Amino acid sequence: MANIKSQKKRIITAEKARMRNKAVRSELKTAIKKVRLAVEEGKVEEAQAAANAAGRLLDKAASKGIIHKNQAAQRKSGAQKLVNTIR
Numbered sequence: 417m418a419n420i421k422s423q424k425k426r427i428i429t430a431e432k433a434r435m436r437n438k439a440v441r442s443e444l445k446t447a448i449k450k451v452r453l454a455v456e457e458g459k460v461e462e463a464q465a466a467a468n469a470a471g472r473l474l475d476k477a478a479s480k481g482i483i484h485k486n487q488a489a490q491r492k493s494g495a496q497k498l499v500n501t502i503r
Contacts, residue, residue: 437482440473440477440480440482441477441482441483443473444470444473444474444477444483444491447466447469447470447473447474448470448491448495450466450469450470451463451466451467451470451495451498451499452498454466455498455499455501455502458502460499460502460503463498463499463502464499466495467492467495467496467498467499470491470492470495471492471495471496474488474491474492475488475492
């Protein structure tokens with residue numbers, strides 16, 4: 417454990433940020449999973465709605481710096497390609 421007061425604070429804030437980032441990443445995985453499940457069931461409207469929702473979450477995570485903007489773009493593209501396979 418650190419002795420310096422500012423470092424103790426940084427340890428605490430870094431842990432809070434880590435937990436918040438972990439929750440957001442988990443939410444992203446769940447959103448993409450919903451797209452995949454809707455595609456497997458063949459539900460076009462549900463899959464498109466899930467892809468749109470996932471896209472918003474990905475953009476938000478990228479703007480907050482949780483994931484890189486290029487990774488967000490790649491994941492959005494992949495989700496939309498899945499939806500387009502059932503159209």
